[in-house]
Every structure is written in structure tokens, then in C-alpha cells.
Amino acid sequence: MLVGYGAPEELARFTSRPDRTVRVPGHPDEAGPPVLDAVAHGDRAHIHVSRRSNAEPARAAWRVRLGPYVLTVGGIEPRKGSLDLIEAYAVLRAARPDARPVIASGENLFDYREYRARWEARAAGPGIEPVVLGGVPEAALPSLVAA
Known part of the structure; x- marks a missing residue:
């Protein structure tokens, strides 16, 4: 071998x-x-083997689709501090106006519709437009995180 x-x-x-x-x-x-x-x-x-990973096309696809981004993995819910993340994105935007907030989240076990509405309202205030991907297949997470 x-x-x-x-x-x-x-x-x-x-x-x-x-x-x-x-x-x-x-x-x-x-x-x-x-x-x-x-x-x-x-x-x-x-x-x-080559020096270029097979994973590079997957990372490039995320970059093309989303542009520069800051990723959060997890649901929009109180225990994840999602409202605080909106505040952090507002601060980040001053330094990196091109970076988009992206959230990869699966289904929540609890009903957080009211919290989600507050989160969306808080994001709309400073004009933050998060991209909510929803559930991302486990196999796609490494390239999303690495991109």
C-alpha cells in the first residue's frame, strides 16, 4: 500500500x-x-492526495450564497441568548457592514413564537436582516462553519 x-x-x-x-x-x-x-x-x-480539499467547493458554495457572514448554530430561543445576539450583530455591523448574521437552527421542542416575534422586531429596529437557514443537514455543517 x-x-x-x-x-x-x-x-x-x-x-x-x-x-x-x-x-x-x-x-x-x-x-x-x-x-x-x-x-x-x-x-x-x-x-x-492533493493539497486542495474536496470540501473546498462546499465552503465556496456557502460563501457565494451568503457572502461574508457570522454564524450561529442553534434555535432562536431564550436559553441561546438570541436577543443578545441581535445586539452583538448591531455592534459588529459598525466594524463589518458586509457581514450578515446567519442562523442554522433545527426545530425547537418548545413554543417560542412570542420570543421569535420579539427577536424579529429587535432585528428590524436597527435594520439587521438575519438569514435563518433552518435545519442544516449534519453533513453540511462542517463546510458552513468553515466557510
């Missing part, structure tokens, strides 16, 4: 051998699962 960086010519050399399996993850951190899979099955593998 060979793991490491390689030029396209080197990769082609390894693919020409029938006893080699070639896996192409995008980043060294992503090479682990294919290596473990190869070991578990007694296979040989040449892992060709």
Missing part, C-alpha cells in the same frame, strides 16, 4: 498494474477511510 502525493505520471504508472487500486481523495485528511478499507480487505492501494 502506498500513500502520498504524486504527479499524474506517477499515478498513471500505478494504475497500469492490476494489483493496485487507486483512490483519489482530495486532501490528506480524507485519505484515512480508503486506507482503512484497503487494509480491512487485504487490498493494496495507492492513495493520491
Whole structure:
């Protein structure tokens, strides 16, 4: 089993051998699962990795969709201090007028409609327009946080 960086010519050399399996993850951190899979099955593998992560397109998609942003993960509810976050966004806007507040939240267990209405009214006062994404799939959270 060979793991490491390689030029396209080197990769082609390894693919020409029938006893080699070639896996192409995008980043060294992503090479682990294919290596473990190869070991578990007694296979040989040449892992060709690049310096660019496969996750970069996902991060770029969030940046294109949202622009610069400050992210909060969690529901709009009293225990999360959502009203205080609106005040913090107002302060942040003075330094970074281009940064948007973004909230990734799932469903709340309790009825916070009244609190949510107060939150929306407080945001409207200073003209803050938060983007509420709602529930974000767990697999998409890392790229949203990292973008």
C-alpha cells in the first residue's frame, strides 16, 4: 500500500498494474477511510492526495450564497441568548457592514413564537436582516462553519 502525493505520471504508472487500486481523495485528511478499507480487505492501494480539499467547493458554495457572514448554530430561543445576539450583530455591523448574521437552527421542542416575534422586531429596529437557514443537514455543517 502506498500513500502520498504524486504527479499524474506517477499515478498513471500505478494504475497500469492490476494489483493496485487507486483512490483519489482530495486532501490528506480524507485519505484515512480508503486506507482503512484497503487494509480491512487485504487490498493494496495507492492513495493520491492533493493539497486542495474536496470540501473546498462546499465552503465556496456557502460563501457565494451568503457572502461574508457570522454564524450561529442553534434555535432562536431564550436559553441561546438570541436577543443578545441581535445586539452583538448591531455592534459588529459598525466594524463589518458586509457581514450578515446567519442562523442554522433545527426545530425547537418548545413554543417560542412570542420570543421569535420579539427577536424579529429587535432585528428590524436597527435594520439587521438575519438569514435563518433552518435545519442544516449534519453533513453540511462542517463546510458552513468553515466557510
